[in-house]
Amino acid sequence: MTPPAPPGEAETLSSIERDDAYSVTRVLADHPSGLTELVMCGSAGPYVRKRIPLELANAAAWEEVSTIEEPRLPRVIETYRLPDAFVVVCDYVPGASLAEWVGQRRRLTPAEAVGILADVCQAAGELHRHGIVHRDITPPNVILAPDGAHLIDLGIARVHEDGARHDTVQLGTMGFSAPEQFGFAQTDARSDVYSLGCLLAFMLTGRHVGEQGFERGMADSAQVPRPLAQVIERACDLEPSARYQTAESLAAAAKEALDPGKALPVPAAQDRQEARPTTRQKAVAWAIGVAAAAWGVVFAVAGVSPNNPTLTASGVVMYRLFATVLVVAWCAIPGIELCQASLRRGRYSADEHPWAHALRRTAIAAGVGLLAMCVVVLFCQEVLGPTS
């Protein structure tokens, strides 16, 4: 993501004019990630005006958001660029935040929690359909309005870039942000699914992940019924491809867990079909693994002739021993890796094909093994070698 360029000369003055047209009623939040104010435009409003530093702003995401017509997402009134900030003005959603609501009530019943989750999933799903990842689905960013829950504060949303190695800006909230959000891989819709799972857990236990009492709350089936606990566990799996792949499937699973009779049917198979290896893949992987191991053994045993004049008898034994161990390990380990890769159930990152993963490890093991082999051969020939 490249930050938006500062406005040109003509744009600056008109942006300043638009900025001055708003009068600030009060400041809602003031973070390094942006200043959020409640503003009026004359008698129109109230609106929420968010000033985002240019280097953190994602103009592309906001442009996309302004095309979205989803009642549970903030409606963007206008955006403009100032020399030091990207400014977004959107509707103000009155109501208590989920953080305040749960704070008051201590915890919510499963029915209430799943209802709110369904609303937030509806909003998140709409964002994902437009290629936007929210990245900050936390209790303060969920507002409970009369018509249900709304998801707000898209300040750090980003457009998913295929092939990007990791997010260029790492922001997030401890306890709700998926592990990949802290820089290890790119975030996508499934990172939001992780946050949604944490949100559900928070609503049911009244505590954040990692807070004291959270584990106890999760284990208490009066607070968190077992089926819902399983839904949360899957949604918050560390491996993105193991989670629910869409917000909708999470919502459906939660509803199903709450009341198995009434849930909407969602095909669960579609969640995992990219990750399941075919029988053919498995067979090929086994064949390679076994062949590699066999070749290693044959090479080690038959490769050294006892009549080799450059090695003494004990040298031969040592050589064979070293060679056997090394070559078997060299061939067997990647072979085992490939077998394991083919058998592993949905344990890959979906942006990396399982074969690529296993082959990469094979190549590394082979390289190390080859190097070690050369060292041993040289050692045996130079040191043990002296000949008759």
Place this chain on the structure above:
Amino acid sequence: MADEWDFMDKGAGSLEQALADMSSPDPTLSEWIRGSLERRGLARNVVIRGSRLNQTFAYQIIAGTRRASRDKLLQLAFGMGLRRSEASELLERGGTNPLSSGCRRDVVIAFCLERRLTLVACDDLLWSLGEATICDGGATRRGAVDD
């Protein structure tokens, strides 16, 4: 002005006492400008246009993220329609010298500010009197080579 330092004259024994009794901290240049704009109901873009400064630069001065030279601050003073004393305060808060009655150029500028002349008119006057103009890097009639 003497009243400002009364708290210290009236027997502030220790430094801690003096610091506790001090008046509230002076506003920064940016705060002062914005306060002045608000009091006088002026919009930023009007001020920026009137000052003939580069818009981004002017925005940054008002936001407090750039420092400005004395002449640029004078341009801003004209844009804001300040009088002589207010303009002097603006210069001081901006870290430069206030308008001096002993300096010919400053007297001309002060005259224009008091009469609410535009920046262009002031520069014309300065030019005609052989003084350095405010805009255009302080060119003077005497100093100009290709005239």
